[in-house]
Amino acid sequence: MDGGGLRLNMNGLDYLILALYFVTVLGVGFAARRAIRTSVDFFLSGRSLPAWVTGLAFVSANLGALEIIGMAANGAQYGVMTVHYYWIGAVPAMVFLGIVMMPFYYGSKVRSVPEYLRLRFNRPTHLLNALSFAVAQVLIAGVNLYALALVMQALLGWPLWTAVVVGAAIVLAYITIGGLSGAIYNEVLQFFVILAGLIPVTVIGLVKVGGVNGLMDAVRDSKLGEAGLHAWQDTGSTANPLGAQWIGIVFGLGFVLSFGYWTTNFAEVQRALSAKNMSAARRTPIIAAYPKLFIPLVTIIPGLVALVTVKGLGAESGDLQYNNAIPLLMRDLLPNGVLGVAVTGLLASFMAGMAANVSGFNTVFTYDIWQAYLRPGRSDEYYLRIGRWATVAAVVVGIGTAFIAAGFSNIMNYIQALFSLFNAPLFATFIIGMFWKRMSALAGFWSLLLGTLASLATYLLYKGGVIDFNSDLEESFWGAGIAFVTVAVVAVIMTPLTAPKRDEELRGLVYGLGGVDLKGDVLAGDAVWYRSPLLLGVIAVVLAALFYIPVF
Amino acid sequence: MSNDGQPAQDPLIDETQAEQRRSAAARLFDIRRVIGGLFVAYGIVVTLIGIFDSRAEIDKAEGVRINLWAGLVMLTFGLFMLLWQWLRPAEPPPPNEQQPGA
Numbered sequence: 331m332d333g334g335g336l337r338l339n340m341n342g343l344d345y346l347i348l349a350l351y352f353v354t355v356l357g358v359g360f361a362a363r364r365a366i367r368t369s370v371d372f373f374l375s376g377r378s379l380p381a382w383v384t385g386l387a388f389v390s391a392n393l394g395a396l397e398i399i400g401m402a403a404n405g406a407q408y409g410v411m412t413v414h415y416y417w418i419g420a421v422p423a424m425v426f427l428g429i430v431m432m433p434f435y436y437g438s439k440v441r442s443v444p445e446y447l448r449l450r451f452n453r454p455t456h457l458l459n460a461l462s463f464a465v466a467q468v469l470i471a472g473v474n475l476y477a478l479a480l481v482m483q484a485l486l487g488w489p490l491w492t493a494v495v496v497g498a499a500i501v502l503a504y505i506t507i508g509g510l511s512g513a514i515y516n517e518v519l520q521f522f523v524i525l526a527g528l529i530p531v532t533v534i535g536l537v538k539v540g541g542v543n544g545l546m547d548a549v550r551d552s553k554l555g556e557a558g559l560h561a562w563q564d565t566g567s568t569a570n571p572l573g574a575q576w577i578g579i580v581f582g583l584g585f586v587l588s589f590g591y592w593t594t595n596f597a598e599v600q601r602a603l604s605a606k607n608m609s610a611a612r613r614t615p616i617i618a619a620y621p622k623l624f625i626p627l628v629t630i631i632p633g634l635v636a637l638v639t640v641k642g643l644g645a646e647s648g649d650l651q652y653n654n655a656i657p658l659l660m661r662d663l664l665p666n667g668v669l670g671v672a673v674t675g676l677l678a679s680f681m682a683g684m685a686a687n688v689s690g691f692n693t694v695f696t697y698d699i700w701q702a703y704l705r706p707g708r709s710d711e712y713y714l715r716i717g718r719w720a721t722v723a724a725v726v727v728g729i730g731t732a733f734i735a736a737g738f739s740n741i742m743n744y745i746q747a748l749f750s751l752f753n754a755p756l757f758a759t760f761i762i763g764m765f766w767k768r769m770s771a772l773a774g775f776w777s778l779l780l781g782t783l784a785s786l787a788t789y790l791l792y793k794g795g796v797i798d799f800n801s802d803l804e805e806s807f808w809g810a811g812i813a814f815v816t817v818a819v820v821a822v823i824m825t826p827l828t829a830p831k832r833d834e835e836l837r838g839l840v841y842g843l844g845g846v847d848l849k850g851d852v853l854a855g856d857a858v859w860y861r862s863p864l865l866l867g868v869i870a871v872v873l874a875a876l877f878y879i880p881v882f
Numbered sequence: 883m884s885n886d887g888q889p890a891q892d893p894l895i896d897e898t899q900a901e902q903r904r905s906a907a908a909r910l911f912d913i914r915r916v917i918g919g920l921f922v923a924y925g926i927v928v929t930l931i932g933i934f935d936s937r938a939e940i941d942k943a944e945g946v947r948i949n950l951w952a953g954l955v956m957l958t959f960g961l962f963m964l965l966w967q968w969l970r971p972a973e974p975p976p977p978n979e980q981q982p983g984a
Contacts, residue, residue, distance in 0.1 A: 354919075665940070
């Protein structure tokens with residue numbers, strides 16, 4: 331390794347492939363414009379999309395490049411244990427969302443996740459969640475944008491600010507014009523382009539190390555050793571690459587963290603709300619679970635290949651950080667042609683991440699903040715217009731955040747850590763509110779607020795050195811668990827002391843009160859057995875369990 | 883789950899739902915056409931690059947003619963998307979309760 335930088339040797343044909351993609355993405359935005367007449371057309375694609383489209387968009391919205399690059403880095407650093415982030419840390423929660431929670435979300439016709447809180451609890455709970463979600467989305471959009479610019483700078487040699495502005499302008503154009511349909515259609519396209527970019531890296535990487543067996547032998551000789559090839563074997567203690575016990579993996583990652591992220595994050599759930607009927611909405615996250623099962627093949631395997639082929643990988647700074655595992659393999663293994671496709675896939679995934687943040691933000695801002703509290707009672711066209719302006723504002727703030735992030739490199743990590751603190755208490759409030767009809771509106775508000783503060787306090791005490799955990803990961807397990815317990819305790823104490831909501835108000839929002847119609851709007855073709863959400867969901871979970879066998 | 887009665891009503895949601903009768907969502911195009919088109923184009927470009935790949939490029943990819951293979955796979959995938967759309971066109975959305983003139 332000569333340490334000659336990450337710059338890729340792109341030629342004209344590679345740039346042609348990249349340009350073709352940008353043109354297509356913009357074209358999709360413009361072509362989606364004619365299908366927008368109402369605010370629901372703009373924010374929720376008119377609730378008209380088929381399940382395979384919303385399902386792939388669901389997985390793609392999460393497949394930001396931070397995720398791809400980060401998971402390949404985890405693969406190189408922690409080895410096969412990284413599969414926990416997929417098989418136990420995502421698939422069960424996605425299936426749960428589809429089977430159990432989606433009937434309440436889709437059936438009640440709420441237009442966003444915060445709106446569910448308004449109907450189930452009260453306006454303060456709603457406002458708290460709407461504001462924290464909106465702020466989180468614009469800041470995270472900026473983080474995504476900055477990461478995009480960093481990669482374009484490192485790989486293509488573009489100046490940072492050019493990359494920020496180009497990336498932002500493209501996302502801005504296709505969402506402002508094409509609305510959620512523009513975002514979702516591009517996410518589906520991005521999903522395939524990302525795969526087309528990652529599969530060649532994986533295949534050639536495997537050829538280079540002598541196939542799967544060669545890779546396993548090489549990993550045994552690497553600094554990870556035998557432990558790098560097992561997901562569960564050493565989890566009786568924390569003496570494993572991830573530094574986590576099985577109980578932390580199952581309850582912390584598999585339950586509290588993953589359910590918090592997947593089931594209440596509106597940037598994800600929005601994709602399901604845009605489905606054309608109840609059956610398609612429920613299948614959305616479940617269809618997404620299937621690609622999720624296989625994505626570790628194209629992230630963790632390249633990570634391991636990089637570990638054993640790139641000498642010195644794992645440096646604290648510079649070109650040999652774990653985060654550069656995939657870019658380094660692209661540089662070393664891909665000839666022009668597939669190189670262009672791979673770069674396009676990487677850039678596509680950055681834009682997918684940012685677009686999901688922006689389209690989630692504009693909806694919550696318009697429906698949950700502007701319409702609910704600031705300017706109620708205007709026409710639908712008015713809110714459609716506000717949505718377009720909110721998109722512009724989100725991208726502009728995102729650019730600002732990107733430049734702040736450029737000045738303080740650690741701020742990206744802090745922003746992401748900060749907002750992940752909101753997930754666990756939010757999920758706890760949702761799940762208790764959905765299954766315990768007596769839970770009162772005031773209890774909802776205080777549970778959410780105190781749960782979030784508990785999570786925040788744990789994080790700050792850890793960062794301040796007051797309490798000690800083995801790793802950041804362990805802190806997040808515990809912080810999430812403490813938040814969950816706080817929410818439950820506050821709910822149980824406050825509910826008997828405060829007035830309940832009437833049953834009629836909770837119909838369709840809470841389990842056991844009726845008002846949820848699973849079959850009403852189903853098309854004839856959706857009744858066939860292989861489109862049953864329950865069956866598809868159970869198969870996905872069983873597959874996730876079976877996949878663990880060879881890497882136990 | 884039982885189906886006794888309607889979900890709870892909310893004025894903001896009801897307003898938006900009422901407006902949705904004017905929806906233009908039925909005019910949305912089919913994304914399979916775009917995916918198919920882009921991948922056919924990528925397939926052709928990358929396959930051509932693969933046919934004319936030099937020894938150095940093949941050696942870089944560990945002796946695999948990756949451009950040729952990737953190009954052909956992308957081309958096949960693109961054609962499959964187009965064929966799928968042609969054989970199973972999108973189902974027309976269910977008619978709205980009130981179809982406006984426009």
